[in-house]
Amino acid sequence: MPSDNDNKRQGGPEEKEVDDSRENWEHPLSELRAQQRLIQAPNQEDPGYIRQKANNKLWVRERLTSLLDNGSFLEVGSVTGKPNYDEETGVLKSFTPANSVTGFGKVDGRKVFITADDFSVRGGHADGGIQMKAPYGEILARKMRVPLIRLLDGSSGGGSVATYLTLGATYIPGLAGLGKSMDAMAVVPVVSALLGPVVGLAAAKAVLGHFSVMVKGLSQLFAAGPPVVKQATFEDLSKEVLGGWEIHAQNGTVDNVASSEVDAFQQIRRFLSYLPSSIFSLPPVHATTDLPSRREEDLIAIIPRRRARPYDVRKLIRLIVDTNGTPDDLNSSSFFEIGYTWGRCIVTGFARLSGNPIGVLTSDCMFNGGAIDALGSQKTARFATLCDHFGLPILNLVDNPGFAIGSVAERTATIRHGAAALSALYNATVPIYTVVIRRAFGVAGGVFADPDEGMGTRVAWPSGDWGSLPLEGGIEAAYKRQLDAAESEEAREKIMADLLEKFESVRSPLKTAHKFGVEEIIDPRDTRPLVCEWATHVYEHLLPQLSIVRQNKYGLDAKPSSGRGYRL
Structure with a gap:
């Protein structure tokens, strides 16, 4: 007769009576899905969520939907947080998630990693977070070699004195994961x-x-908020007065300003589209229908013949680079x-240019004459470092x-600060195409007009x-004694006019070209075909070699110089 064990192996009566939910993993999976459903759906009665909406802000998961390609988000740490069970029944009643949502997604079909603050959970403070979740995301982005996007709202898991009570002690603050940020x-x-x-x-x-x-009217930035500032400096300031967009968009703390959250996301998508x-x-x-041979007639007259007159440098740029429409x-x-x-x-x-991403650097004569x-020096140094770090060649007008x-x-x-700009341009390893469109005077002119000392x-x-100096000011300096000795103001102006006429004969750029002081003078209308x-x-012959150099220099660890490979 068959034994009990034989019945079990052959699917006998005893095996049919076994509860399937305890023989497979459906039960823990159903518990996982229940927790995920609670976390991923907004609790519209939660005070934090209500406050978020009252301030006309998107909820954290609405932000992910708005920024990332449809259906592309793959969460990492989807059930990080604190489940709340009924003590009698053991049924899951609610779930307080960590105030950081992290995961992979896609932007225009390209993989990215995103860390997003959930301000509705304790205002983003540390006592509402889970240690190392956000820094782990920054490590993962670096290891996987994908762009890192941060959606910041609150302190991003930074300090809160409420944590002292939970710990039962204070603590010496550490980097709180900022080292991982620099590594990334x-x-x-x-x-x-x-x-x-x-x-x-x-x-x-x-x-x-x-x-x-940052978003106008919605975001502010400060080292410490108004309550802390009031205690320390006795200044009673609103968030906007202390650190609104009008302050930080003008001092260079942030790069750009957006009119809405959606506009901010669009700017991020566009910024990343140029970078590896x-x-x-x-x-x-990217493919383009704009012909590299396009010659714009407007370029022949865009620089005024009168040297003191301004012009629209942004229109000049648009006349040269790729476009899907008109330069206006x-x-x-x-x-x-x-x-x-x-x-x-x-x-x-x-x-x-012909679909190839480039950096564009120039001056604006409408602001302080350029x-x-x-x-401006800090901006130049920061931008040149950015382009050099990610291998974007620079068009230098x-x-x-x-x-x-x-x-x-x-x-x-x-x-x-000007010396820092000089250093960043001189040490750049990416190719730079320089077009002297008008003035180049003094040390600053030399920095921009000859960034790599004749090798570009x-x-x-x-x-x-x-x-070395503009003629007008230079003549004043070089002939000061002669001009000051003039018998009258009229005589002084006559001497100045005669000197200017005398120097005008050597001012032509053709005279410089005769001595090979400038390599070539071109028709402005030929600029686009040449730079394309x-x-x-x-892109075909030089950048691939730079990429190989980086591979050989940094190897597979993807952590160049222990995270010190980027100059802030």
């Missing part, structure tokens, strides 16, 4: 959207990245400006009257005007 910056693009009050740890994260955008997923790959090339159509141009509201003497941004001040001068320039350490590609327009050909060559 060395390898992958790191971008941040400021979507509410961003304070303490979150404020540090906002500036430890390659691009940041990591320093080990090439920037993505801002939405169709490939030019994406970075830092419009600060360091305004300098214009920086990304664009494409003279480079302290903030030069109209530089020199460093800003005067008491304000000296008090703000313009020359020190450089041309000039017939509107070029250069020297250059960009194509760079």
Whole structure:
């Protein structure tokens, strides 16, 4: 007769009576799904959620839906938090999630990692978080070599005195994962959207990245909020007065400003579209219908013959770079400006030439004549470092009257910051195509017009005007004694006019070209065909070699110089 064990092996009567839910993993999976459903659906009666909506802010998961490609979010740490069970029945009643949502997703079909603060849970403070969840995401982004996106709202798990009571002690503060942030910056693009009050740890994260955008009227940034400031400095300030967008968009703490959360997400998507997923790959090339041979007639007259007159440098850029429409159509141009509201003497941004991503660097003569001040120098250094780190070649359009001068320039350490800009451009390893479109004077002119001391590609327009000093001011300095000895003001003006006429004969850029002081003078209408050909060559023949150099230098660890591979 068959034994009991034989019945079990053969599917006998005893096996049929076994509860299937205890023989497989359906029961724990159903518990997992129940917790995920509670976490992923908003509790509309929760005070934190109500406050979020009352402030016209998106809930954290609405933000993920708005930013990422449809259905692409794959959460990491989906049930991190504190479940609340009924003591008598053991039934799950509620779930308090960690105030950080993390996971992989896609932006325009490309994989990214995202960390998003949930301000509805304890305002993003540490006592509502789970230690190391957000830093773990930054480690994962670096290891997987994908861009890191931070949605900042609150303190991002930063300190709260309420934690002292939970611990039963105070503690010496540590880096709180900021070292991981710096490690990530060395390898992958790191971008941040400021979507509410961003304070303490979150404020540090906002500036430890390659691009940041804050929302008008919705976000503020400060090292410490108004209550702490009032206790320390006796200043009674609102959040907006202390750290609103008008402050930080003008001092360079953040790069761009958005009109809404959705606008901020669109800017992030566009910023990332120009960059590689990591320093080990090439920037993505996009197909374009804009012909590289396009010659714009407007370029022949865009620089005024009268040297003191201004012009629209952004229109000049749009006439040269790829576009899907007319240069006056801002939405169709490939030019994406970075830092419009600060360091305004300098214009920086990304664009494409024949579909190839490039950085664009130039001056804005509409702001202080284009003279480079302290903030403009900082902006230049930051942008040149960004392009060099991710392998974007730079189109350098030069109209530089020199460093800003005067008491304000000296008090703000313009020359020190200018030296940092000089260093960033000189040490850049990416190819730079320089077009001297008008002025190049003094040290600053030399920095921009010859960033790598004669080893790069450089041309000039017939509107070029250069020297150690502008003629007008230079004559005043060189002939001061003769001018001061004039018998009258009329006589002084006559001497000045005669000197200017005398020097005008040597001012022509053709005279410089005769001595090979400038390599080539071109028709401005030929600029786009020339720079498109250059960009194509760079992407086909030069950038792949730079990528190999990086692979050999950093190897497979993806942690160059222990996280010190990016200069802030």
